Amino acid sequence: MYTKKRISRLYGNIEEKLDAIMIKNANEAFKDINFFYVTGLSKGLFEGSTVLVYPNGKFDMIIPELEAQSASKSTGNILVYKDKEESEEILKKSMKGLKKIGINFSGLSYQNYIKLNELLPKIKLIDISMALSKTRAIKDDDEISKIKKACSIADKVMESIRGSLSENMHEYEISAEINYLLQKFGADRPAFDTISSFGKNTAEPHYTHGNTKLVKGDFVLFDFGASFEKYNSDTTRTIVYGVASKEQKLMHEVVKSAQQVGFDSLSSGIKGSEVHEKVQNYIDETKFKGRFIHSTGHSLGLDVHDGWIGFSKDCDIELQENMILTVEPGVYIPGYGGVRIEDDVLIRKDCAEILTHSSRQLIEV
Amino acid sequence: MYTKKRISRLYGNIEEKLDAIMIKNANEAFKDINFFYVTGLSKGLFEGSTVLVYPNGKFDMIIPELEAQSASKSTGNILVYKDKEESEEILKKSMKGLKKIGINFSGLSYQNYIKLNELLPKIKLIDISMALSKTRAIKDDDEISKIKKACSIADKVMESIRGSLSENMHEYEISAEINYLLQKFGADRPAFDTISSFGKNTAEPHYTHGNTKLVKGDFVLFDFGASFEKYNSDTTRTIVYGVASKEQKLMHEVVKSAQQVGFDSLSSGIKGSEVHEKVQNYIDETKFKGRFIHSTGHSLGLDVHDGWIGFSKDCDIELQENMILTVEPGVYIPGYGGVRIEDDVLIRKDCAEILTHSSRQLIEV
Numbered sequence: 001m002y003t004k005k006r007i008s009r010l011y012g013n014i015e016e017k018l019d020a021i022m023i024k025n026a027n028e029a030f031k032d033i034n035f036f037y038v039t040g041l042s043k044g045l046f047e048g049s050t051v052l053v054y055p056n057g058k059f060d061m062i063i064p065e066l067e068a069q070s071a072s073k074s075t076g077n078i079l080v081y082k083d084k085e086e087s088e089e090i091l092k093k094s095m096k097g098l099k100k101i102g103i104n105f106s107g108l109s110y111q112n113y114i115k116l117n118e119l120l121p122k123i124k125l126i127d128i129s130m131a132l133s134k135t136r137a138i139k140d141d142d143e144i145s146k147i148k149k150a151c152s153i154a155d156k157v158m159e160s161i162r163g164s165l166s167e168n169m170h171e172y173e174i175s176a177e178i179n180y181l182l183q184k185f186g187a188d189r190p191a192f193d194t195i196s197s198f199g200k201n202t203a204e205p206h207y208t209h210g211n212t213k214l215v216k217g218d219f220v221l222f223d224f225g226a227s228f229e230k231y232n233s234d235t236t237r238t239i240v241y242g243v244a245s246k247e248q249k250l251m252h253e254v255v256k257s258a259q260q261v262g263f264d265s266l267s268s269g270i271k272g273s274e275v276h277e278k279v280q281n282y283i284d285e286t287k288f289k290g291r292f293i294h295s296t297g298h299s300l301g302l303d304v305h306d307g308w309i310g311f312s313k314d315c316d317i318e319l320q321e322n323m324i325l326t327v328e329p330g331v332y333i334p335g336y337g338g339v340r341i342e343d344d345v346l347i348r349k350d351c352a353e354i355l356t357h358s359s360r361q362l363i364e365v
Numbered sequence: 366m367y368t369k370k371r372i373s374r375l376y377g378n379i380e381e382k383l384d385a386i387m388i389k390n391a392n393e394a395f396k397d398i399n400f401f402y403v404t405g406l407s408k409g410l411f412e413g414s415t416v417l418v419y420p421n422g423k424f425d426m427i428i429p430e431l432e433a434q435s436a437s438k439s440t441g442n443i444l445v446y447k448d449k450e451e452s453e454e455i456l457k458k459s460m461k462g463l464k465k466i467g468i469n470f471s472g473l474s475y476q477n478y479i480k481l482n483e484l485l486p487k488i489k490l491i492d493i494s495m496a497l498s499k500t501r502a503i504k505d506d507d508e509i510s511k512i513k514k515a516c517s518i519a520d521k522v523m524e525s526i527r528g529s530l531s532e533n534m535h536e537y538e539i540s541a542e543i544n545y546l547l548q549k550f551g552a553d554r555p556a557f558d559t560i561s562s563f564g565k566n567t568a569e570p571h572y573t574h575g576n577t578k579l580v581k582g583d584f585v586l587f588d589f590g591a592s593f594e595k596y597n598s599d600t601t602r603t604i605v606y607g608v609a610s611k612e613q614k615l616m617h618e619v620v621k622s623a624q625q626v627g628f629d630s631l632s633s634g635i636k637g638s639e640v641h642e643k644v645q646n647y648i649d650e651t652k653f654k655g656r657f658i659h660s661t662g663h664s665l666g667l668d669v670h671d672g673w674i675g676f677s678k679d680c681d682i683e684l685q686e687n688m689i690l691t692v693e694p695g696v697y698i699p700g701y702g703g704v705r706i707e708d709d710v711l712i713r714k715d716c717a718e719i720l721t722h723s724s725r726q727l728i729e730v
Contacts, residue, residue, distance in 0.1 A: 016465065016491050045571060055376055066571050066659070083679075100381065105476040110468075111494060113475035126381050129476060176548035183541035189558060206410060206431050294431075 032107035033230070033302045034132050040142075042229035044070030048087070051076065052094055062090050088119055095120055102128035133308035137299055139322050143231060144346060147300065147324055150187070150233035151344055151355040153226035157181040158237055158358035161222060162365050165241055171196050171209035174222075182226050191225030191232035192304050202238065203338040205294055205330065216242035219337040225304065232304045234326050235356045236342035239363040248339075251288065251331050252362040255339045258282045258329040259360070262296055262311070266327075266345060266352035272315030279311070279329050288331045297326040300344055323347040324355070397472035398595070398667045399497050405507075407594035409435030413452070416441065417459055427455050453484055460485055467493035498673035502664055504687050508596060509711065512665065512689055515552070515598035516709055516720040518591035522546040523602055523723035526587060527730050530606055536561050536574035539587075547591050556590030556597035557669050567603065568703040570659055570695065581607035584702040590669065597669045599691050600721045601707035604728040613704075616653065616696050617727040620704045623647045623694040624725070627661055627676070631692075631710060631717035637680030644676070644694050653696045662691040665709055688712040689720070 035046055038053050039061060049063040059076040064087075071078050079094070081087035095101070103116070106129040116125065139147065157178055164177050174196040182190050196209045202221040214220070223236040238255075240248055262279045276296040283292040295312035298305045301324060309317045311325065328342030341360055345352040400411055403418050404426060414428040424441040429452075436443050444459070446452035460466070464487075471494040473481070481490065504512065522543055529542050539561040547555050561574045567586040579585070588601040603620075605613055626647045630640050641661040648657040660677035663670045666689060674682045676690065693707030706725055710717040 016467075043573075069569065070571070102381075103475075105479070106474050108475050109471050110473050110475045110478035111470040111492070113478075114470070127476070172548060176545050179548065180541050180545035183537060183544065193554060204434065206435075 032104055034104055034107060034136075036230050037132075037136060037302055039071075039074045039076055041070065041074050042146075043073065046070070050087075050091060060094055062087055062094070092119065095123060098123055100124040100126060102126050102131070104129045104132055107132075130308075136301060136306060137308050137323055138320060139301060139324050139346075143301060144322065144324070146229050146231035147233060147344070147346075148355055150191070150226040150228040150231050151235070151357075153182060153185045153187050153228060154224065154233045154235045155356055155358045156185045157224070157226075158222065158235060162239060162363060165214060165220065165365055167214060167216065167241075169214045171198055171201070171212050171214075174220075175209040178222065178224050182224070185226075187226035187228055188230075189227050191227045191234060195221065195223035195236075197221045198241075200335055200337055203332045203334050203336060205332065205338070205340070214241055217245070218242070219248065219339065221338065221340060223340065223342065230302055232300060232302070233344055233356065234300055234304055234328075234342060235344065235358065236328055236330075236340045237358060237360070238339040238341065239365060241365060244362055244364050248337075249362060251333075251337075251339045252341075254283060254286045254288055255329050255331050255341050256360055256362075258292075259327055259341050259343070262327040262329065263345070263352060263354065266319065266347060267350045268319050268321050268347055270319050272309055272311050272317055272319065273313055275319075275327075276311040276313060276315070279327075283329065283331060288333075291331045291333060292329060293332060294330065297328050297342075300324050300326055319347045321347055321349055397469055399469055399472060399501075401595050402497075402501060402667055404436075404439045404441055406435065406439050407511075408438065411435070415452075415456060425459055427452060427459070457484065460488060463488055465489040465491060467491050467496070469494050469497055472497075495673075501666060501671060502673050502688055503685060504666060504689050504711075508666060509687065509689070511594050511596035512598060512709070513720055515556070515591040515593040515596050516600070516722075518547060518550045518552050518593060519589065519598045519600045520721055520723045521550045522589070522591075523587065523600060527604060527728060530579060530585065530730055532579060532581065532606075534579045536563055536566070536577050536579075539585075540574040543587065543589050547589070550591075552591035552593055553595075554592050556592045556599060560586065560588035560601075562586045563606075565700055565702055568697045568699050568701060570697065570703070570705070579606055582610070583607070584613065584704065586703065586705060588705065588707065595667055597665060597667070598709055598721065599665055599669055599693075599707060600709065600723065601693055601695075601705045602723060602725070602728075603704040603706065604730060606730060609727055609729050613702075614727060616698075616702075616704045617706075619648060619651045619653055620694050620696050620706050621725055621727075623657075624692055624706050624708070627692040627694065628710070628717060628719065631684065631712060632715045633684050633686050633712055635684050637674055637676050637682055637684065638678055640684075640692075641676040641678060641680075644692075648694060648696060653698075656696045656698060657694060658697060659695065662693050662707075665689050665691055684712045686712055686714055 044067050046067050051059050051061050053059040061076045062079045063071050068080050079090050103125045105127040175194045178194050179190050193208045197207050198212050198214050199218040201207050202219040218241045220241050221238045225232050225234040258279050261282045265275050265278045279296045297311040299309045300306050324346050326342050330340030332338035343354050343356040345354050409432050416426050418424045426441045427444045428436050433445050444455050468490045470492040540559045543559050544555050558573045562572050563577050563579050564583040566572050567584040583606045585606050586603045590597050590599040623644050627644045630643045644661045662676040664674045689711050691707050695705030697703035708721040
């Protein structure tokens, strides 16, 4: 009802006669997290900031006054601006004499691309989005230690949250408790909207939490992560509130075994799609054939879905050492419930190190 | 140290010889919140989804299978796709015969713009970002009621969080408690990274929270909001832990009076810059001249910084009825501390309705 009025007002605000309006809801954040990747900064917002990275490894940060203190934690050169005009002047000056610069086309709005082109008409802009993804897929020691810390925070929360369940509790209460514990144990914030679903809601992979009350015999699914100094973890556990039925035990056993099939397949050199196929095939040979409706996992890092490599049908990229991904098979029966188990793994030469350690058993509380 | 290696690997991943790489960290989210504005949906993620809005007020949503249930809460036509190819086919089919469509250039990455142009080579794409901002600046009844709900949740948290302060408590503990209460009182999530700062940290407007411990005599600054069905509130209060000094009382009094100057100036027809000037001038006539270092307020809605209109030096846009903005003067003394008081207001014809109601007094706890 409101939408009709909104749309009418929107068309009223447009001079050109249009046949339609298209709004795309994309996956990435306009705040380009690569800013933090190349500067190594772990605090601050840095809205309206630009970093210029030179082949010699040095970099200039053009930042608003407000971020000067946060920026001083980086090794880069700091150029502070007071307003938009000054920021453009500094940018032009820094770019003087340059001919070709790399830009993350997937991290820049089309509007900002146009502005940039107007501001720097003589400079050729080259897309480096793929190079950024490839580079970020391989984690360095600093990144690995931050992700391990994020994993260990989530582990602690996972082990303690079970004790908070009680009959008739709402899903959103458990979600609030999880988020509280994440921060208490050292996370800067939850890595994404925490999922805590009960009963048949567990059959919806993208369900977060609502007003549903906990009833004996329910599946309880927790899917959350910690964000620690911009790096994320992502873990899922499914348990039963009360005594598990035979069917619930079977579902859980199949998913746990499927995940083990995934773990066992991991080593550098195997393609993302091959891992997914092995896990998918395992589930499709059980009575839950066709009930695994998403990919087996994704790359993890500064973004929760860190891109490029994943355990999915279409990914023919080979695993390399020091990649970090999730392994998260699931089985979903609409109207009944679902089971998903998810852990984060660090790819080694001949195996993978599992980074998340809370119990994977079917716990009955 | 890590950054140098990263940059070297990044350059190693790029074939073209570049003079530099530029990464811009913009303000907007790639997940275009306008998707929710025109569909009226308040739940779901809708990643990779597209909405086509026609002049007659009807709309088609092209969405992945996972979102079908969430989408059914909208009045639009639902077109479900299974994979990327099918989504492109549906899009092409829907666009058949159209000549010119509006696009939010500020909500679409340049990469996605290129892809769209390739997919629909015969259709002219027109920028409607300004029209979206103008439309969204005026809130309808549904939006006002959601923002009021978000304000009342934040009010409740603000009134109760003071009771949680105790000596030697860490900033991050209070932040965790605020976020917990926000969800407990009905928020879907915090509207933004909650700020809870103590002592001299209160002098940094963008500081969020850290390991600092609470000491008697500290300023304590809370700046947070509730997100309710995608709509946000944004409130700040500054209090003193223990007995306030004469200087602290004076700082607080000046900021509170400056805010009142802002409130008193509000009515439809006044320019954003005029409100800011009045508040700025008030502070600059006190001993805290030059200590108010940011703008007086911003538009509030689906985004916390909802864009277009604001109480800032450069904004010559006139206020209109049913705009919602924040009024948030502050005074900051580096190394000593800061005071900010922030409330959300709904512009009426001859005045403004204040939507946030927790006490604005200098409370000593």
